[in-house]
Amino acid sequence: MWRDAALVAGKDLRIEARSRVGLSQVAPFGIVALALFAFALGPDRAVMARGAPGLFWVAVLFSTVLAVQRSVSVESADGARDGLRLSGIDPAGLFLGKSAAVAAQLVVLEALLAAGVIVLYGAHIEVPWLIVVSCVLGTVGLAATGTLYGALSSGLRVRETLLPFLLLPIVAPVLLAGTRIWQAAMAGGTPSDGTQWLRLLVVFDAVYVAVGVLLFGPILETA
């Protein structure tokens, strides 16, 4: 399973490294979103700094949709899905590999967006490790749910419109938890302010990674 996961993740990341869709389209989209939020909230940096945690996560969520769409569409051409199923790769490994590739891209994007939030909105971070942990946990959850829904909607002609509608409400807890942890990290409060939210993220990740590992095979047969 793990070897298969590494193979699939390596394949997806190689595709991304060569096509540079993530770098040239998804990442700039995130920056555009940050700029749009700034326009929407006015030039007052105090307001923007206060909204920075939520805006960061909303930008991450929208970028997740794009990254997942991309991750699905590389499998949709030339019967790649059937090829993957024929190759004898463990479905659980396939799920973990696809998720890991999405997660890796999201982590890079989050680093970029975090820098953008700090520079553009003047967000001041007191407890950096809390930010890092929340990003890692949130990313795992987003990548797992995104891969699940991506696989479910992969055969559909209406995928582009249906996927965000299905995915975004599901990841609402990630947005809430991530935002609260960021607020705690920016306020310089004790890390204990964020721990119950961190626990929530851990549970979220555990639930959807477990579901993916157990059910990805049947899901692939469905779509």
Add this chain to the structure above:
Amino acid sequence: MTDLAPATGTRAPSAGTSDHPSDQPVSNTRVTPPPEQSARARTTERVIGVLALVGTAFTVWLGLWVTPPDKQQGDLVRLVYIHPGVAWVALYLAFGLAAVSSVLYLWPRTRSLFWDRLAAASVEVGVVFNVCTLVSGAIWGKPTWGVWWAWDARLTLTAVLLVLFLGYLALRRVPAEPEVRARRSAFVALFAVLDVPLVHFSVNWWNTLHQGATVLNPGLTLKIHGSMAWTLLLGFVAMTLAFVWMLLVRYRIGLLEDWLDANELDAALAERQSEGTRTPDAGGAPAAATAGVPGGTPVESAGVA
């Protein structure tokens, strides 16, 4: 697999052509008759429908005329006879039933399209009740809290549930073979249900303003008394009956929809062919009416208007 795979109907021999006046077979297209409702099922459905109607009427009568106004809330308290009952159906009964049915569909031993249709009907009716919950809550919230909507934990959870299950219904509308659609929908329902406790905890920590549950609080002790308590209870019963009735009707419609999906083309073809043989245009040439129908057999009686 594509989502546009044609739904092929089973062509069972049937009495579909029995109403043709001519003796010879008019067409080779046979149509499976639509599923019939048994007499017992029809009676049950009607009895539940009447009970729901009577229960609701009594709730309205007791709630608006018999029960006294509240000391603090005045006449506004009368919403308590409707709102919790509707919310109970929307948040617990409908979505609980949808969750159980979806899991039973996914479980290989109990896999049957019955559970899929039940889940679909339950979600659809539940969404209606969910909207009613939000609307009646907003009507109640405006005079008591001063706002139509507050980002309170329970309101937020209700809204998130609504969005989750609207997504489920949107997915169901994507054309697909019944089995494919059933599995896909069941997975989405399962993921959504797994999300509910997570959303519940997160919005609870996020914000709380709504009063605690009146009836379903721990210990199940009623905080209101006398005629008010009985009317409240009747409201729950009436709304539950209304839900069951709507569920039964929706299930039956779902059954007919599936039949239509599978037999639409055959039925239309058969109709078209019998049209060509039986009812030509009043002033038009009879030959033209039959010649245009592929497979239609011209018969002698075609010219009879």
